[in-house]
Amino acid sequence: MRRLSLLLSLLLSIAGALSAQVTFDRLVNAAKEPQNWLTYSGNMMSQRYSPLDQITPQNVKNLELKWVFQARSLEKFEATPLVVDGIMYTVQAPNDVVALDPVTGRVFWTYAYSPSPLSRPCCGRVNRGVAVVGDTLFMGTIDAHLLAIDAKNGKPLWNTTVAKPEAGYAITHAPLVIKDKVIVGVAGGEFGIRGFIAAYDVKSGKEVWRFNTIPGPGEPGHETWAGDSWKTGGASVWMTGSYDPALNLTYWGIGNAGPDYNGDLRLGDNLYSSAVVALDADTGKIKWHYQFSPHDEFDYDAVQVPVLADINWQGSLRKVMLWANRNGFFYVLDRATGKFLLGKPFVEVNWASGFDEAGRPMRVAGKLPTPEGTVIFPGNQGGTNWYSPSFSPRTGLFYIPSWVNYSSVYIKANAEYEEGKRFVGTSPRSLIGGAAGGTSKINTRKEDEGYGAVRAIDPMTGDRKWEFKMNDVTDAGILTTGSDLLFSGGREGYFYALNARNGELLWKANVGGAVASGPMSYAVNGKQYFAISAGNSLFVYGLRE
Amino acid sequence: MRLLPLALLAALPAALFAQHTYTPADIQEGGRLFRANCVLCHGPDGDQVQGIDLGHGRFRQTYSENALVRIIQNGIPGTGMPSNNLQDFQAEIVLAYLRSIATSGRAVSGNGDAARGKAIFEGKGNCASCHRVNGVGSRVGPDLSDIAALRRNVEIERSLLEPNEEVLPQNRTYRVVTKQGETISGRLLNVDTFTVQILDAKERLLSFSRSDLRESGFVNESPMPSYRGKLSTQELADVVAYLLSLKGI
Numbered sequence: 130m131r132r133l134s135l136l137l138s139l140l141l142s143i144a145g146a147l148s149a150q151v152t153f154d155r156l157v158n159a160a161k162e163p164q165n166w167l168t169y170s171g172n173m174m175s176q177r178y179s180p181l182d183q184i185t186p187q188n189v190k191n192l193e194l195k196w197v198f199q200a201r202s203l204e205k206f207e208a209t210p211l212v213v214d215g216i217m218y219t220v221q222a223p224n225d226v227v228a229l230d231p232v233t234g235r236v237f238w239t240y241a242y243s244p245s246p247l248s249r250p251c252c253g254r255v256n257r258g259v260a261v262v263g264d265t266l267f268m269g270t271i272d273a274h275l276l277a278i279d280a281k282n283g284k285p286l287w288n289t290t291v292a293k294p295e296a297g298y299a300i301t302h303a304p305l306v307i308k309d310k311v312i313v314g315v316a317g318g319e320f321g322i323r324g325f326i327a328a329y330d331v332k333s334g335k336e337v338w339r340f341n342t343i344p345g346p347g348e349p350g351h352e353t354w355a356g357d358s359w360k361t362g363g364a365s366v367w368m369t370g371s372y373d374p375a376l377n378l379t380y381w382g383i384g385n386a387g388p389d390y391n392g393d394l395r396l397g398d399n400l401y402s403s404a405v406v407a408l409d410a411d412t413g414k415i416k417w418h419y420q421f422s423p424h425d426e427f428d429y430d431a432v433q434v435p436v437l438a439d440i441n442w443q444g445s446l447r448k449v450m451l452w453a454n455r456n457g458f459f460y461v462l463d464r465a466t467g468k469f470l471l472g473k474p475f476v477e478v479n480w481a482s483g484f485d486e487a488g489r490p491m492r493v494a495g496k497l498p499t500p501e502g503t504v505i506f507p508g509n510q511g512g513t514n515w516y517s518p519s520f521s522p523r524t525g526l527f528y529i530p531s532w533v534n535y536s537s538v539y540i541k542a543n544a545e546y547e548e549g550k551r552f553v554g555t556s557p558r559s560l561i562g563g564a565a566g567g568t569s570k571i572n573t574r575k576e577d578e579g580y581g582a583v584r585a586i587d588p589m590t591g592d593r594k595w596e597f598k599m600n601d602v603t604d605a606g607i608l609t610t611g612s613d614l615l616f617s618g619g620r621e622g623y624f625y626a627l628n629a630r631n632g633e634l635l636w637k638a639n640v641g642g643a644v645a646s647g648p649m650s651y652a653v654n655g656k657q658y659f660a661i662s663a664g665n666s667l668f669v670y671g672l673r674e
Numbered sequence: 675m676r677l678l679p680l681a682l683l684a685a686l687p688a689a690l691f692a693q694h695t696y697t698p699a700d701i702q703e704g705g706r707l708f709r710a711n712c713v714l715c716h717g718p719d720g721d722q723v724q725g726i727d728l729g730h731g732r733f734r735q736t737y738s739e740n741a742l743v744r745i746i747q748n749g750i751p752g753t754g755m756p757s758n759n760l761q762d763f764q765a766e767i768v769l770a771y772l773r774s775i776a777t778s779g780r781a782v783s784g785n786g787d788a789a790r791g792k793a794i795f796e797g798k799g800n801c802a803s804c805h806r807v808n809g810v811g812s813r814v815g816p817d818l819s820d821i822a823a824l825r826r827n828v829e830i831e832r833s834l835l836e837p838n839e840e841v842l843p844q845n846r847t848y849r850v851v852t853k854q855g856e857t858i859s860g861r862l863l864n865v866d867t868f869t870v871q872i873l874d875a876k877e878r879l880l881s882f883s884r885s886d887l888r889e890s891g892f893v894n895e896s897p898m899p900s901y902r903g904k905l906s907t908q909e910l911a912d913v914v915a916y917l918l919s920l921k922g923i
Contacts, residue, residue, distance in 0.1 A: 230881035237879045284817045286809045
């Protein structure tokens with residue numbers, strides 16, 4: 130153990146010496162420095178898997194609270210922190226960047242940004258984290274700016290206007306750095322925006338390329354939008370993408386078409402809404418796409434983090450993408466070509482009965498929004514949503530934060546576009562009290578009225594291996610570790626550890642507020658820690674000494 | 675018994691408080707509010723509007739302190755003076771800051787050339803070895819990218835000539851000696867009963883547990899050298915002009 134600590138200390142001092150250079154190579158090879166957490170999902174494959182193994186199923190019961198950072202904000206704390214060579218960076222909602230000592234939680238500096246009062250993010254003035262390369266941090270803001278900030282002293286280096294906040298544009302996800310570019314997409318799918326993903330030069334903040342998530346006239350896919358509906362069709366981006374360096378492709382999940390619940394105004398498949406796109410990282414040109422929910426009317430954003438894995442698929446190693454979608458299906462795609470390999474429900478689904486050979490979902494007759502209302506499984510919060518799943522290369526299992534037995538009543542109503550106003554049709558009703566929106570400290574729901582769970586899926590078959598049930602639903606991401614631990618939480622306000630092989634509960638702590646973020650792990654001076662934000666605070670746990 | 679005077683004070687009309695004294699922190703906050711709300715028209719020294727010199731109490735007519743507070747809050751209809759969303763106390767400390775201008779004197783270096791000043795900053799003055807501007811230079815000293823938004827010309831000039839005279843709290847130097855005997859000093863970022871956070875001379879963000887330190891404390895002497903006698907009056911004016919062009923992003 131002591132030897133391990135010494136080795137880690139040595140690694141740390143080397144990393145410290147190199148700390149002026151968080152090179153892009155380091156981001157790609159993040160697995161080689163497990164003490165750090167360099168990107169939103171921990172690595173470019175977005176597996177939210179930490180190879181650290183000091184804390185094990187045997188000693189996890191000895192975890193204790195090390196420190197708390199209370200944000201000066203009552204917003205949901207959705208950010209995943211980065212840890213870079215012994216410094217932690219996170220975001221206090223809406224857009225204050227904070228540098229902390231990850232051992233004590235004491236603050237080195239705070240950069241406070243005042244977003245425009247014109248900003249109007251749909252679902253909270255939230256931010257999910259920063260990106261880093263070199264000595265520079267990058268943050269998207271709720272008024273749709275992209276900022277570069279000096280990681281050493283918190284001074285802004287450039288501030289680029291990405292889009293108009295008064296038209297409903299916002300940036301809530303952590304940016305993704307690829308080579309000399311920083312990539313973001315825009316939220317605003319409930320405001321009739323026209324979505325896009327854009328890359329900016331890390332030094333100057335100048336736009337290098339832009340991919341419109343709704344093709345314009347003359348571009349392939351434009352024909353999937355009736356009339357002028359493409360101009361206000363949504364297709365937002367609000368979760369961080371992934372990157373395969375060998376293919377030089379970056380993958381991004383695209384949000385719902387707008388208006389959300391009335392497709393009559395936008396007849397057609399509405400590409401690339403509710404789809405995943407694979408873009409050339411240098412040019413932004415599209416290589417392939419797969420649309421999970423053509424002509425979506427259920428708010429099934431495909432905003433989940435694209436999880437990349439190299440797995441043995443039917444006898445040979447294959448580069449795949451694992452995806453548990455808001456629409457209730459679990460998918461395996463070939464990430465070089467986009468070929469559909471497998472699709473299977475991971476929760477109750479009644480809007481589609483399966484897939485044709487090309488991988489297009491087969492719709493169930495009558496299961497669509499109507500003026501009288503139609504019950505659809507899963508409901509509009511989805512079978513899962515933005516909170517990260519995890520893939521453990523050790524167990525080979527894919528872990529999904531799931532909403533089980535959950536439905537909404539979808540009602541069709543007219544919608545008229547007006548800049549900056551909500552453009553959704555009417556909102557779905559929930560059969561489940563409290564599940565549609567806010568958090569509550571009280572839950573009186575029966576199991577058949579909906580519950581939250583961590584579901585472990587075998588990617589080879591889509592079969593469920595085990596399930597950890599919670600009474601209330603969940604907005605918590607999942608982390609797995611090199612010692613086969615799994616960490617997650619939920620709206621009930623617990624942070625807990627499971628055995629990743631069988632779902633057995635090993636440890637829990639009451640953090641006193643809903644967990645609406647993903648856990649992460651890091652090490653400093655040879656000691657492993659876990660961080661989770663809950664309520665409006667960030668909590669860090671380590672072994673009792 | 676001791677509460678009685680306080681209770682009496684509380685009953686006094688607010689106007690009498692206009693005469694009360696202000697702490698250095700009040701005046702600093704007043705300066706921040708002045709720069710955020712007023713400087714665009716009135717200038718950093720408060721003398722840019724013709725016939726008005728805020729720092730020396732020169733107005734187009736005589737106003738009481740209370741009247742000035744109301745003007746700050748409500749503006750003057752029909753003129754360029756707009757209303758400002760400031761509380762009574764905030765308006766009062768803006769006035770306190772303006773009064774402090776009168777006692778801080780004026781810059782002696784006169785008009786400078788910002789382009790020449792930039793060359794001196796990066797060359798002869800060797801300023802970038804400690805200071806950073808727009809991402810270039812060392813972070814050990816204060817980052818000056820937005821110094822014009824924070825300091826007046828007289829204050830900048832004074833820092834160049836008499837660097838020890840005023841060091842802002844956020845720029846204080848701190849020194850620690852570890853139990854192993856290593857001495858590290860740098861800009862103090864944060865200190866509490868149990869820990870210390872600094873940015874050291876190698877630009878590392880360091881956090882120490884005070885139980886691991888043999889000694890720790892403030893360094894009273896600023897690491898900034900005086901440029902008195904090292905730069906000519908014109909060169910000094912050029913550097914000040916350059917720094918006053920740095921308004922942040």
